[in-house]
Amino acid sequence: MLRVEGAVVRFGDRRALDHVDLEVGPGETIAVLGPSGSGKTTLLRAVAGLQRLGEGCIRWGDDDLAGVAAHERHFGLMFQEYALFPHRDVAGNVEFGLRMTSSDRAARARRVDEVLDLVGLAGFRTRRVASLSGGEQQRVALARALAVSPRLLMLDEPLGALDRVWRRRLLTEIRAILDRAALPALYVTHDHEEAFAIATRVAIMRAGRVVQVGAPAEVWRAPVDAWTATFLGFGPIVAAEVRNGLVHTPWGSIECRVNPAARAVEAVVRPDGARIDDAGPIHATVVRAMFTGARVELAAVAESGPPLIVVVAPHDAPAVGDRVRLSIDPDALLVYPDRAD
Amino acid sequence: MRVGRAGRIAQVAVPLGFLALFFGWPLGAIFAHSLRAGAIADVVTDPFLRRVAWFTLWQAVLSTILTLAVGLPAAYAVARYEFPGRRAFRAFVTVPFVLPTVVVSTAFLALLGSDGPLAFLHWRPGVAPMLIAHVFFNVAVVVRTVGGFWANLDRRREEAARMLGASRRRAFVHVTLPLLAPSIIAAASIVFLFTFTSFGVALLLAGPAHATLEVEIYRQAVDVPDLQTAAALALAQIVAVLAVMFALARAQERRAVAQRLVGAADAARRPRGREKIVVGGILAGTTLFLGTPLAVLAWRSLHVGGRWSIGSYRALGTSASTSTLFVSPWAAVRNSVEFAAIATLIALVVGGLAAVAIAARPGRATRTMDAFLMLPLGTSAVTVGFGFLLATENAPRSIANSPLLVPIAHAVVAIPFVVRAVVPVLRSIDPRLRDAATMLGAGPRRVWREVDLPIVARAFAVAAGFCAAVSLGEFGATLFIARPDWPTVPIAIQRFLGKPGQIYFDQALAMSVILMVLTGVVVFAIERVRVRELGEL
Structure with a gap:
């Protein structure tokens, strides 16, 4: 499905992505795991189309996405700290993507109800986003990304700002939602417990490179090098x-x-x-x-x-x-x- | 914002062109006149003009000190305590600041005049009413600037000092006061500049014996008339104001300390025990001080010959008032509203374009442009008006007499406020919001429409309200530019005040109330948008 081939992104002299290869298969969740500054977010932004590649390419099936603008890729992205629209209420946020493609008001409202239900926020439609707790905002962001039925979901440190209890609960819920929709996903985090819990495969990044890819148990059993072992x-x-x-x-x-x-x-x-x-x-x-x-x-x-x-x-x-x-x-x-x- | 090449050029060219033509050229005309025939040397050596300069300086210093004395307690009460009507109080304190100078002057004339409630003080006219009026105007600056900052100071720092053994007073003097210093300096410098360039209040309340530089520029330019001396005075004032602004900005920078600010709600609590008396006293005193002149103005306008009557308002339609103004007073109201609408439109377009350019491309070039656009703030209204007068001296009659010059001058004064209101909001838009919209399928234009526009629209609404208020009350510049048959309400009030006779004073009162209500409506609209969506500006 998604294939990243030899991706390079340069910021000045620094290579934020340094020949990254990565593949996400149907229904697979890849956790991109690495310390801050290792290029995880840049990788997501490159896949999203928000960041231009210096070299390499990103493919969906057989299509090269180089000429496809970010808003035409049909990928969902859940941002770090959510980036909810402060000037819209919960329903307005969730409906945003639907409004871009559909003019059928009733169908949109049904879909909004459906996804709010899915993330456990039925009845929150008219709440202002600023009045929500961190966990609730996180769910709105997830609902907003899911509403348009993207073909790939990307999550950037989605649980970063939450406390421990919420993290556990939402992790389980995200896993369940991804399974139910059989949705391929890229999940960026710096927390290895989170990565192991959510992923079918883990890709460990260091200084712009992917140093190891494997099933969580496999990565845990045999980290590829001393640095990775320390990082875990x-x-x-x-x-x-x-x-x-x-x-x-x-x-x-x-x-x-x-x-x-x-x-x-x-x-x-x-x-x-x-x-x-x-x-x-x-x-x-x-x-x-x-x-x-x-x-x-x-x-x-x-x-x-x-x-x-x-x-x-x-x-x-x-x-x-x-x-x-x-x-x-x-x-x-x-x-x-x-x-x- | 993504715009084409033509759009990018317009963003820079329109604001710079507008200001070059309507601010740079008038200012240049003042320069040119002041450089002729040694006018500056005459001004500097003239003992009378030196007395004017000295008076201008000391009354501004005294006004600033008095304003701090009245404003700081109110800032303290509003920042540190939660009480019923707190928001209403804050809005109320702001009202005088946006009221036109002529309205406030008229209110004090009504208060202190021969049949006013405070007539026994025999203060009219003189320095005391002028100083009180300055305080009345500028209390809002202190409450807003210092109070806004104080409300967000982390109270726990004071508590930490208390835990380390400092008394309440010591904790205040050694911890809170130094942290507040930058905001106090900022407020004081604004008040100083406003009172240093005071025109309407000085002209109408201080009396002929006490002229500020502003009044003297006007007198020299219009009454004497000696354009060279007026121009030299204007130049001297510009230099003095810029020097003060620069020095104060430096002082503020040196004092500024990076600190963690908390939400205002965390720092305020209900007063307890003796605090109730102190806070209650501060609130009552401030309310009385600010409310009385306005209440007396309204009450006197509805009282003719000791009885309730709307006679003063009725008289506005009579031929006596029309002959004073050359037109009906209601025409002046219509002029004011139309000028305000045009000035607001111009200021929003010019200032808005500039704001977009400045926010989109941070760098040296836009910082310079930003600074250039702020120049009108450091230039008094009288200087702007006088510059217009000089610049159009040799222009064709159709331009020199155009009523459009009035709203253009108002826009020059208002543009800095638009830029200041819009740039921070544009800059504060989280770029990830645009990315989020993109990921949900919005193309570039759609992103601007769905994300940028709704957020900036509120800043524009606030700016529009402010422009309208500025234009409605503008007096100093208008006095130079307005054609006799196109007066605005402030000009009409000034003409009524200049005529001897109770009937004219009554009409000045009525016109002042009308202008107060017009401005009040606009300010109320700003306050609603501001409180709900933007917080303190």
Whole structure:
């Protein structure tokens, strides 16, 4: 369906997009994940037609969209902080796109009711947008983008300004709406939990490039490089050496399940990789325990190396100061070529 | 806005051309006259004119101090406290500011005159009524400028000072006052400039012994007449005003502190305990001060020979009044309304084009254009009128006598307000709104119509109301330009006031009330649009 091929966008000397390739299949949701300034929004704007490409092309099926103006692409875009029209009420915002194409007032009103119903805002028609809460504005923006039945929906940090409870709820709802409409979507976010929850595939961006594309579980299991692992919150990263099929880390030697090209490597334990194991080889002391509700994150100091992070259930969490024995799952030990090389 | 090449040229050429012709040329004429025959040297050395300059300066300083003394408490009450009728009070405080100078002067004459309620003060005419009238006019500037800023100051900063052990008074002096300083300086400089170039009030209330520069320019140009001296005085005044504006702008810049502002609602609360007495006293005092002259004006206009009567209004149709004005007073009303409509139209077109050009292309060139368009603000109305007089001196009669010169001069005065009202709104439109409309299928023209236009329309409505109010009340420039048989209402009032006899004074009162009502309607319309859609300007 949507294909981005070798897209380049330059702002002065800087490349906001640097030869980006990306594909969105039918009914697929691609989460574009990256830190701020990595080019996510530029990518959306380029696909939308609001930003001209320096090189490369964007195709819909077999059509090159270079000559198609933004307002003729039939793509929906939900803006960061929503960009609702302050001079129109809720219905006026949602109806806007319909008015561009249809003069049938009754049909438009029906469609407005339909989408407001879909996002759970039935009865909000005449409310002023300024009087809405953040979550409600977000739904209006979503309804406005959906009303015209776009062939592709793009969402730019749609949950950015909301609090945690709202984020969860709306994430579930957006997922459900996208599924029901079998609508292909590009979802931009800097939050990996959000990206993993919404996406069929995740595209990780860094400095204008797409560095990894894959299913959420796949990306989580094996981030492509040390930078990506850090970006996903893995850590700490330590210098290690691969010898005789073993990775020699400050925490001890662990079986190497990958085939690194170099001897000097950087190693990082995935958050699910270290666990309390009464027969484990690592002796450590718990120095910090962070209670987050369903789980507790421990920091445990071994004889050498930085503290290891261990996630446990609250009911069998040791106390700070306790001595514990740990083991590291060889499959969860990620090894990358040393960046200094 | 997306427009063709011709449109882009028009956006720049029309405003610059208009101002060059109707502002630059008259100003040039003043320059040319003042440079002849050592007029400037004569002006600077003339002891009488030096006294005029000195008087102009000290009365402006005193007026400014008095205005701050009256306006700051009101600004405090309105910014910090929530009370019933708060919005109405704010609107009410603004009324005097937009009232025509002749109306206010007439009101004070009615108040202080021989059979007015305050006749026992024997203040008429003199410096005191003029100063009070200046305060009356400019309280709005302080309440709006300082109060608007004060209302958005984060109250928690004061509370932080209190928590650190500062008393209420110390917290105010050491925290709030320094933060307010830029807005106080801004308000004071505006008041100073207004009172420094005071014309109508000075002419009608101060009496012949106390002339401001403005009055003296008029006297020299029309009564004496000595055009060279008048031109030299006008030039001296322009230089003085520009110097003051520049110095004050610098002072304000130095004082400005970036700070977080909060919504006005967060900073205001209901007064408690003793505050009720203080706030109530401030509100009552301000209301009494501002309301009394207007109430007395209305009451006196409906009182003839000690009885309720509409005789003063009836007399407007008689031959006695017609012979004073050469036309019927009702014709003056019609002139005023028509001139206001034409002036508003011109100012909106010229100022609107300029605003679009300035907002669309930020940069050095448009900043220069912006500054050039603000010049009429620093030029007094008398200077504009006098410049018109000089510029059309040698013009064909058909141009020199054209009634159209009046609304054109009004437009020159009003254009800066249009630009100031529209540019910020145009700039404030979130570009993503245009993108959002595009993504929903709107082409470029449709985007302008659906997004830009509805948002800017309100700014234009506010600007239009302001232009109309300016034009309706304009006195200084009109006095030079209006043909005797095409008087506006302010000119008619001035002529009535100039005739001895109670019957003429009664008619001046009636005309003043009519002008007050006309202006009031326009201002009320602005206030409604402004409060609902734009907040403080």
